[in-house]
Every structure is written in structure tokens, then in C-alpha cells.
Amino acid sequence: MKKRVFILGLLAALFCLGGCEKEAEYTASAGASSPVVKEVTMAVVGDIMVHDYQYNEAYDAATDTYNFMHNFQDVKRFFEGYDFVIGNLELTFGGTDRPYSSYPCFNTPDSFLDAVKDAGFNLLTTANNHSMDTGAQGVLRTLSLLDEYGIDHVGTYASQEERDQIYTKEVNGITFAFVSATYGTNGIPVPEDYLVNRLEDPQFLADISRAQEMADIVVVMPHMGNEYETYPRDVFVEWADKMFEAGADIVLASHPHVLQPMEYRQVDHGDGVHDGFIIYSLGNFISSQTTPPRNASIVLHITVEQTADYTPNVKEVSFVPIWTQFRNAANEDHFMVRSVYEMITLPESERYDVVRPKDYQRLLEIHEETACFLLDRDIPLEEIQEEYVFPKP
Template sequence: MNKKVLWGSTIVVILVFTASALLLSQFRSAEDTSGENRPPIPHSTIQSALKEKTYTSQAVIGAIGDVLLHNTVYEDAEEGGTYDFMPMFQDVETFLQSPDFMIANQESLPGGAHLGVSSYPAFNSPYEIVDALQKLGVDAVTTANNHTLDKGAKGALSAISHYEEIGMPYTGSFKNEEDRKDIRTFNVNGISFALLAYTYGTNGIPVPQGQDYLVNLIDLELMKSDIKKAKELGVDMVILAAHWGNEYERYPNDTQKMLARELTNAGVDLLIGHHPHVLQPIEKMTTEDGREAVVIYSLGNFLSGQEGELKNIGGIANITVQKVIDENGKRISFPEIGFQPTFVTQSRYENYRILPLNAAHQSGLVSFPEEEMVSHVMSNE
């Protein structure tokens, strides 16, 4: 009995060993890297492998035009010594909160009521306008414009102090040289970007000697240097706000076009324009190194006390940014550009409201239909 079991076990071991040897031989044959007898790998298999190594991320960057508070606007918001601007934005609040990152151009200096609020030609706005923008979903403000020095260095520094107090990122004016050198960078949905801002001038008000950091002026060499420094930080893209162009002109001038070409070739991916106080077109460009770039020449007024239909039409640009990393490297593209036109309405300089243009047109408040303004803005896209 024991011998039979032992003999049977021996046979089983021999069989298992033989089978294992055969399997190992086949496995090594399959692993043979000589390629002499190996069948080619199907193309579909290669494509699948490459797709697995592709990384894609997407974010929507929003931008609005000039926030320029004339006396009729801040007087309408005044309530017992404080200011409540929130009702003015209630009809467009959802549009402001929709993008992943929203940028606003705070044109009238928000130096605070303690310096004395004032209107054209030397603006000073209450702090509360910045508080409202933050509550509405604005993630950063650009502050380089022709009104930055309306209250001198004291006003500019007071505005910066409030930005920092409430945690509102700002760029374009700075508290000192170290602050100016600190390029603002952000990361949204895995897409990193730097935000820069510059203005053509300060309405003839000289920049105080030794305080050039108070406002970034348009200087092509300075801008290219800043763009280069931003790129060296390793960001995926550079966004630049330019206060430029001719007021009340609906199309960019030659200087704007020249700067747009120079700046995008230097590394700017998204250029946002302000100052004309009316809408100008959006243009998609191809740079000398083959990148896609988007230029928004002017977003008009988002909130102001100016009069005239075209001056009261502004809008919200929504730029979809896509980053793809694959075997060819990294690339940024703009698969979708959206624009929501808006209209500032009021009744006898009271009850200021920002409305979607379509709603304003249907109510008979403005003669320009939404389709016409969208067509104007998107004509070069």
C-alpha cells in the first residue's frame, strides 16, 4: 500500500516537472526579444498605449471690463455712510460665478471713503466695491490704468492695503519694488498661469520719483522681460491685461494690433484689453512659434455711470483653456470662446443694474440686440 502511494507520487512529480518545463520553454520563447519570429504588435495596441499616457485638463477663465464708479453710481449705493453695490450685480451674479477663475478690471481707484469718494476726472471709490466683487466670485483684479494715481501714492497704497486685508489678489500696481517683482501665479484645475497688467499712462499725473512700482506702464521691453520671468516660473500660460486703445472706438487701432502681435509672440497666451469703454473684437492668433493665443481688444464698461447705449454695453468673456500633455510634449489651446453681453441700466440716475443684454433689449431698454453685439465681438474669432 505504501509502495503504491510512493510510486504514484513519483509519477505525479515527474509529470508536473515535465509540464512546468514545457510551459517555461514556451514562456521564454514568447519573451524572446530578438524579434526574429515575433509577430508585429497591432497598431491599435500602440495607439491605446499612447492614449493612456495622455494627460488633459481644462479650465474656464472669465473676464469682465471696466468697473468705473462715477458719482451717480456710488451715490446710488450709499446707505447711511456705507455702500452696498451687491444689488447692482444681482441679475448677472450667476454669470460671474460660472467660470473657474474670474478677472475684473477695477478702473476707478478704490482708495476708500476716508480719502473722500470722488468721480471724474479724479476717481476714488469706496472699499465696498472690491468687497462686492469678491463676494460675487471675482478671483483677481487688474489695477494698472489711467486712474491708478488719481489720489497719488497715498490712494494707490490705500487700495492695495484693502486688497491685502480682504485677500483679493491684485496686479498692475504695487506697494514696493519687492511686491512688483512678485509675479502673481495661480493654478486652476491643474493649469497654472501668471497674471500681469499694464497701462498706457496715468492721465498726465507723473509717477512719483523712486516709486515706479506704483503702476506698471506699457513699455514693450519691460513687458517682454516680465513675460520671460513669468515663463521661467514654469507656468503653463501667461495672461496679460492691457489698458490701451482709443476711447469709444469699436475697433482696435494700429498700436493695439502691434502690441498684441509683439506680446503674444513674446509668450502671452491670453491678452485682455480695457480702456475704450466700448466693446472691441476678440481675435484668435497663431504665434511665430506655432502657439494659439487669444486677444480680447476691449471688454467695454461692466459698471459705470457713463451715458450712451454703446458705453453701457459690456460683457463677460469666457475662455476655455485646455492643456494636453502627451508624447509630443505640452500644449495649450482654446477650444471654446464664449461671450455674454451685458447692459447697465438706471432710472433717473438711481437703481443702477447690470442686466444680460438680451433681457435689456426685450424690455426695450436698449436698441442693440444680443446677436448683433456677439457678432461684433466674435467677428475675428
Template sequence: MKKNQKSMILLFILLVLFLSGCFSETGAPIAKVGEFETRKAPVAVIPSKLVKTSVASLSAVGDILIHERVYLDAQTENGYDFNPMFAEVKPFLEKSDITIANSESIVGGNEVGLSTYPSFNSPFEVADAMKSAGIDVVSMANNHTLDRGEKAIVSALKYWDKIGMTHTGASASEEERNQIPTITKNGIVFSFLSYTYGTNGIPTPKGKDYLLNRIDKAKMKTDLIKAKAASDVVVLSLHFGNEYETMPTDEQKELAHFAAEQGADLILGHHPHVLQPAEWIETTDGKRSFAIYSLGNFLSGQEGLQRQIGGILHIHAKKTIDANSTTIVLKEPSFTPTYVESQNHKNYKITLLKNADPAANQAIKDHLSLWVKDLAFDE
């Protein structure tokens, strides 16, 4: 019995050794081809090319210029309430990841003393309403920035900071002037710069050029290069052109093209107080920048159809990252025409132009899309 057990054990061992010889060290079966042995190699898994895309949206509006008749209309027992003026267009301002506006009348607050044309200063509640309506960034470089001097500028800057509003174009120090404001949305970094042609003859206080950015190509070039290095999309606000002219001047177009060549991706025009057309600018390096030469008045006490019409520009930035490069493309520009409505200088509000004047709405569409056939209208 023991002998038979030994024989069986020996037979089992031989069988195991035989079978183990038919497999590789990794367990892969060995196939014999003639007198050579080949192993079946594992199938290589080649990772697909990594491509990551992200999209962020930006909106922009024109001049917020608070005349006396506007802030008196907003007056309450305890201060001022501008929120009802923005109520109808708030959904259009909130829909984008970032919304920028031109704060034309300095928001220096009551302590500086409220004032109207030709030397403006507005209550802090204007800033509160802008923030509540969905505005995230304000451009401060315009011809009224120095209306009430350094005190009003510093007061406005402090209040914008207090409510968490990003601002550009005016600064309280050289150190602040040298900082490029940025906002990141969906992995895309936006930077903001702002410059004005002048200040109605009011000089900047001696030794304090940092208070206000004036249009100067050399300085703009330096700032644009710095902003481009710090962000994916450079948004440039330019206060330029001639008031009440519906077409840009040659100087406006030349400056916009210059800025695009230096790295500006989105160029927003202010000052004419009426709408001027938009344009795609092809740069020498093969990229495209988008410019709208004037966004008109968004909220003001000015009268006359053209001066009461403004709007909201919408545009998307698409960022694509692959193994070899990162590309940024602006796409899908659209526009929402708006109108400042009032009754005998009362009940000021921003409404959709299509509801106020359908004929003017169609004319504005034709005017704005003169050079940009892919400009859509979001109403």
C-alpha cells in the same frame, strides 16, 4: 505489510519526481519539441501611453469705473452696498474657475476721500461686492491709477490683500513689483500681468516706478518671459487704444501681436469704454493666443448706448501631458453681452443686453465676432 508500505512509499516518491520534472522552476509546464525543451514565457504587459488632461475656465469683464452717481446710489445708513448692482450677472461671473476685472477707479476707501471724474477714488465696498459676485483678480494699471496718488494705491492694495483678491499692475514696493501673481486651478497655473499707456499726465513719484506698470516693450518682454516660466497660461491686461472707438488702432494690434510672440496667451483690452472685436493671433512658433481689444464698461456712470454696453468673456484652457510633452490650448471662447441700466441715475444694475435691447444685442454679436467666427454667445 511493512514491505508493501515501503514499496508504496517508494512508488509515490518516484511519481512525484517524475511529475516535478515536467514543470519549470516557475511552475510553467515544459513542452518537448524534438530534443529541445521550451518554456512558455509569461505574456508581457505593456503599459498604455500615459496621457493626462485637465481643463480650467476663465472669465473677464471690462471697466469698473465708479462715478459719484453710482456710489451715491449705493449709499446706505451704514456705508455702501453695491451687491444689488451685480446680482443679475453674478451667476455668469461665478461659473468660471477664475474671473478677472479691470478696477478702473482706485478703491482707496473713505479715509482717502471719495471722488469722481476726473480724479476717482471709490469706497472699499466696491471691492467687497466684486469679491462677492465672483471676481477673483483685478487689473490695476490704467489711466486713473495715480488719480489720488500713492496713498490711495497703497490703501487699495492693502484692502485687496485683506479680502484675498489677487491684483496686478500696481505694487507697494519693488519686491512686490517683481513677483508674478498666479492662481492654480485644476492643475493649470495662470499668471497675471497688467500695463497702461499712461496716467492722464500725472507722473509716477520719483524713484517709485514700482507703483504702476506702464507699457514698455522691454519691460513687458522681461515680465512675459518670467511669467511664462512660472505658469501655463499668461493673462495680460492692456490699457490702451482710443476712448469711444469701436475698432482697435494699428498700435493696439501691433502691441497685442508683440505680446503674443513673447508668451502672452490671453490678452484683455481696456480703456475705450466701448466693445472692440476679438481675434485669434497665430504666433511664429505655431501657437494661438486670444485677444479681445476692448471689453467695454462693465459698471460705470457713463451714458450712451455704446458706453453702457459691456460683457463677460469666457474661455477654456486645456492642458495635456503625455510621456513626451506638455501642451496648453485655449478653446471655446464665448461672450455674454451686458448693459448698465438705471432710472434717472438711480437703481444702477448690470443686466443682460438681450433683455435691455435685443436689436443692440444682435449688433454686438456681429461686431465682436468680426474676426473670430468660432466665438459663441452664452446668455
């Protein structure tokens, strides 16, 4: 598709096929001259998990229900207006036939999806090492519930027919394809191959190549890496290289539960050299893993553009440092994802009405573990920002 669109773009430039009337913005980068005719934005987060601390806090004994709606109220503004809001759903909805549980096998109350939907998520990867935590029926029930909530999903499937279909979506005139797979399922057998995509299955790279023929931009979401390590090992860099070679434009990885570096990649899939992007681990979005650095993460923003010559490109990447608050100022369990900037810049007169003193000190560390780490430079607190642009080399 990319080659066909590229040729059509050249024809359109020659004959002005439908392009003369288009309104066009112009890139703000220095020296840019091609009008931007299409643009798509993505907001991406890492692991979405619910441990027992979280569902115990959400439980209302009076009604025998669970309410998670407060979890994302402070950060859902970072999702508003984005074309894709993406996360890694690292849990299952196995239902009430079995007890709710967390590690090592996650079975989460269905009402957690109320908070996920309210936050604005519209696409989740479901391929991870916890996909099979409640068995094959848990995989199927999770997918059915996501469908009921109108949330798209990739990585686990209810049938071979569904697994063989590459998920594509056209947004603002740009066609995206999403492919997802996991390194494994914690040793839990997968009775049908189609249930869970796996990285070592030759079909995974073949799917990326198929997706490249079907879409302008291919986004791959692998579940890989070593837990709690802040830099990817060579084997995972090599895996990423294979994904780009197969046709990936953007790679959004997860599993380590901590942030790992990100970088731009120069890619060419027959449509001209353009900027791709990878982040080796997005860390935790929400969980009960509150020990450093597992409670530090980001909301990643990616802007993809397609110019008049029809070459797709990662135009800009930026990120918002976030923190999962475990306890409120009264030292009560209260899980909320917070903006690091907002918490650090609270007036001193209000600060300890919101966070505990030791959590404020932790926030100062998270500033180092997110902004300074990802940008690879010191950022004095006087220069702290809510969102940082990741510069191109």
C-alpha cells in the same frame, strides 16, 4: 517651463508616468483624438468704475453707509464655477480723508468691494490711467484693501520686491501667469517706478518673456487703445503683436470703454503651435457712462485645455452680452448689470415693470452692438441667445 513640461509630457506618454490611472475626457471637436487631461475656465469683464451717480444711489442717509450689493446680482451667475473671475478695477480706494469722487479722479467707498467680492471676482488688474487718482497712498491703500478682501491683483505694487515677482497660479494642474500694465496715469507723476507697470517700460515685455518661462499659459492685460473707438488702431495691433512675440498666449485689453473685436491667434513659444486669443477692448462692465455704446458689453468666457501631449491651448471662447441699467422702470437711479437676452425675452406683460420703454429699444441696439458686432453677422431676434460661442477660423 513650457518646454520642460512638453518634454515631460512625451516621457509620460512613453512610460505612462502617473497617467495610466487618470480619468480623461475627450475633446468634442471633429477629428480630435487626444484626451483632455486638464481644463481651466475664466470669466472676464472690462472696466469696473464707480461714478458719482452710482455712489449717490448707493448711499443710505439713515446709516451714513453705501450699499452696492444689488449691482451684480443678475449677472454673477455667469461667474459661478469659473476658475478665474477677472476684471479691470478702474478706480481707487483712497479712504475718507478726502471726499468721494469720480471723473477725473476716482475715490470710491470701500463697501463697493463687498459687491465685487460677492459677485465672485478673485483677480483684478489695477494698472490703468486712474491708478494714481488718489496718489501713491491711494495705490497702497487700494492694494491693502484688496488683500483684506482676499482678491488677487496685478499691475500696481507696494514695493519693488512685489513688482519683480510675476503673479502665477496653478489651477487644475495648469500654471498661469498674469502680467498687466497701462499706457499712462493721466499725467499724474508716479513717484516710485514699482507702483504702476507701464507699457513703454522695457521691463513690461521682459516680464512677459519671464512669465513664459514660468507658466503654461501667459495672460497679458494691457490698458491701451483710444477711448470710444470701436476698432483698434494699427499702433495697438502692433503692441499686441509684440506681446504675443514676447510670450503671451491670451491678451485681454481695456481702456476704450467700448467693445472692440476679438480674434484667435496662432502662437508658438517653443511648445508647439496652439491657439491663442485677444480681445482689443472689453468695454465697460459697470459705470455711469450710459450713452451708447458705452453701456453695452460682455462677460467673456475662455476655456483653456492641456491635452496628453502637454500643449496648452485656448479650447473655446464664448460671450454673454450685457447692459448696465441706469434707471429702473420707475425712472429712479438704480444701477444693475443685466443680461441682454434676459431683458429682451421678458414676457411683454412683465417687460415694463423692469425696464423703461426707451431702454427696451436700447437693448435691441445692444444686441447689434455686441453679438452681431463680435460675430460679424446678422442675428435675427428670433435667433437671439444668452451666450454665443466665438467660432474658430
